[in-house]
Amino acid sequence: xxxxxxxxxxxxxxxxxxxxxxxxxxxxxxxxxxxxxxxxxxxxxxxxxxxxxxxxxxxxxxxxxxxxxxxxxxxxxxxxxxxxxxxxxxxxxxxxxxxxxxxxxxxxxxxxxxxxxxxxxxxxxxxxxxxxxxxxxxxxxxxxxxxxxxxxxxxxxxxxxxxxxxxxxxxxxxxxxxxxxxxxxxxxxxxxxxxxxxxxxxxxxxxxxxxxxxxxxxxxxxxxxxxxxxxxxxxxxxxxxxxxxxxxxxxxxxxxxxxxxxxxxxxxxxxxxxxxxxxxxxxxxxxxxxxxxxxxxxxxxxxxxxxxxxxxxxxxxxxxxxxxxxxxxxxxxxxxxxxxxxxxxxxxxxxxxxxxxxxxxxxxxxxxxxxxxxxxx
Ligand SMILES: *Cc1c(COP(=O)(O)O)cnc(C)c1O
Numbered sequence: 001x002x003x004x005x006x007x008x009x010x011x012x013x014x015x016x017x018x019x020x021x022x023x024x025x026x027x028x029x030x031x032x033x034x035x036x037x038x039x040x041x042x043x044x045x046x047x048x049x050x051x052x053x054x055x056x057x058x059x060x061x062x063x064x065x066x067x068x069x070x071x072x073x074x075x076x077x078x079x080x081x082x083x084x085x086x087x088x089x090x091x092x093x094x095x096x097x098x099x100x101x102x103x104x105x106x107x108x109x110x111x112x113x114x115x116x117x118x119x120x121x122x123x124x125x126x127x128x129x130x131x132x133x134x135x136x137x138x139x140x141x142x143x144x145x146x147x148x149x150x151x152x153x154x155x156x157x158x159x160x161x162x163x164x165x166x167x168x169x170x171x172x173x174x175x176x177x178x179x180x181x182x183x184x185x186x187x188x189x190x191x192x193x194x195x196x197x198x199x200x201x202x203x204x205x206x207x208x209x210x211x212x213x214x215x216x217x218x219x220x221x222x223x224x225x226x227x228x229x230x231x232x233x234x235x236x237x238x239x240x241x242x243x244x245x246x247x248x249x250x251x252x253x254x255x256x257x258x259x260x261x262x263x264x265x266x267x268x269x270x271x272x273x274x275x276x277x278x279x280x281x282x283x284x285x286x287x288x289x290x291x292x293x294x295x296x297x298x299x300x301x302x303x304x305x306x307x308x309x310x311x312x313x314x315x316x317x318x319x320x321x322x323x324x325x326x327x328x329x330x331x332x333x334x335x336x337x338x339x340x341x342x343x344x345x346x347x348x349x350x351x352x353x354x355x356x357x358x359x360x361x362x363x364x365x366x367x368x369x370x371x372x373x374x375x376x377x
Contacts, residue, residue: 004354004363006315007191011358012256016248023244036240042247046202049250052179054211056203057238058218061160061187064201066093067236068183069128071213072154074099078127079335081153083113084323084343086132090158091324094130095333102126103325103334108342109281111135111294115143121337122147128154131181133162135294135319135352136193136260138177138286142169145180155181159204161291163194164257168285177286178204183214188238188246193260193291194253196242256357260290263355263364267293270368274375276301292319293355302351305374314370317352 013020027038039057046055058064074080076098082091085106094101104121107114111134118129129148131139141157148155159165159178163186168174178184186192188200203214216222221233238246264280271277278296282288297305302318309316323343325334353367 004314004367005356006317006352006354007356008358009190009195012356013197015358016252019248020245023248024241027241027244030240033240034237036243038240038244038247039238042238042243042250045247045250049253050176050179050204052176052184052204053206053208054204054214056205056211056214056218057243058201058203058236059238060199060236061158061185061189061192061201062089062093063218063234063236064185064187064203065089065130065156065158066096067214067217067234068156068185068203069093069097069099070217070233071183071210072128072156074127074154077125079123079125081113081118081121081126081129082324083130083132083134084325084336084340085111085320085346086134086158086324087160087320088324088327088329089160090130090132091330091334095330099127100125101324101330101334103323103330103336103340105338105340105342106134106346108345110137110139110283111346112137112139112283113144114140115147118144119147119151122151122153126151126153128156130156130158132158132160133165133177135280136162136165136289136291137283138162138165138167138180140283140285141167141175141180142285148181154183157181157184159184160187160189160192162289163192164253164289166287179206182207183210188242193256193289194246194249196245196249198239198242200238200242200246201236202238257289259357259359260355261288263359264288264290264293266364267353267368271295271371274372276375277371290355292352294319294350294352296346296349297351298349300348302349305371306351308374309370312370312373314367315354318347318350319352320350321347323347
């Protein structure tokens with residue numbers, strides 16, 4: 001039997017191989033490797049899919065965050081609020097730009113930041129907040145937007161794990177994750193929900209002024225005239241070949257999300273009766289695209305369960321084992337306004353099971369049986 005993987009990129013590729021191979025070969029033959037027609041086509045497809053005015057492709061999700069902060073004109077010493085429970089990239093670019101990361105706690109159920117938590121951390125120096133739509137569902141954005149507006153903050157949504165998730169406002173309006181604040185950022189890292197076959201990323205905005213600034217910063221700070229550079233920028237582009245791949249995969253994104261939800265539903269049902277497991281809590285006003293299926297394992301049993309599963313051939317991962325402020329990289333620069341009680345607890349309790357778009361019925365059963373057998377010991 002093939003070993004179980006956290007994600008199965010190979011089978012997903014084989015299922016669309018003919019289409020992908022043709023597009024890649026065509027792109028190579030075209031020699032339009034940088035900013036070619038495939039980049040423009042994918043950009044237009046993604047704008048339509050997300051219902052957003054501007055998609056600005058770039059080299060990866062980390063660059064997207066950095067370019068977003070540069071385009072907002074954030075200056076050294078400005079404070080940016082970021083959740084403690086996230087991937088390192090979010091805080092890394094804050095520190096790289098000599099901004100001050102204000103690290104805050106998250107909600108124990110959704111694992112996302114809330115407006116309340118953000119508001120407690122705001123000072124006169126705060127210029128931006130970065131809600132991270134962790135594991136595939138959108139943070140509760142309506143109250144976050146209200147707090148940001150009241151305090152004149154930029155809202156940069158880190159959508160690396162939640163592209164395709166849809167948020168519903170109290171008046172019934174629906175918006176895609178990443179199109180709600182001033183700028184959304186995402187990553188097309190291979191294992192992300194919309195992944196390419198290398199590195200890739202993008203920024204989204206409805207604001208035409210920010211669109212120009214984002215494009216300029218990502219293109220060496222160039223103005224609209226070639227070889228005239230108004231601001232210091234960087235070089236962050238999405239390769240034409242990756243764009244060709246993404247334009248094809250975007251057509252399948254909704255079916256991929258549905259496949260992930262099917263796996264999540266099966267896990268939910270199987271573990272509902274187990275007291276030691278808190279299955280993922282679905283936010284009332286957001287769809288979940290299950291980038292990860294992340295459980296909370298009670299009674300200090302997380303590490304034991306992970307080890308047990310490993311021994312019977314079932315991989316399970318810890319996203320994330322350490323709060324941001326405890327990472328060596330941020331020990332010096334991070335400001336922690338209030339104790340990160342929930343994050344510390346989550347780092348000890350979370351465990352993510354394999355979830356992907358090509359999960360076979362028998363694999364799913366095997367994983368479920370494996371978890372259940374641990375609790376029957
Ligand atoms: C993956 C990820 C990033 C970084 O994306 P890269 O394309 O790897 O640079 C940023 N934030 C979050 C939350 C991520 O999961």
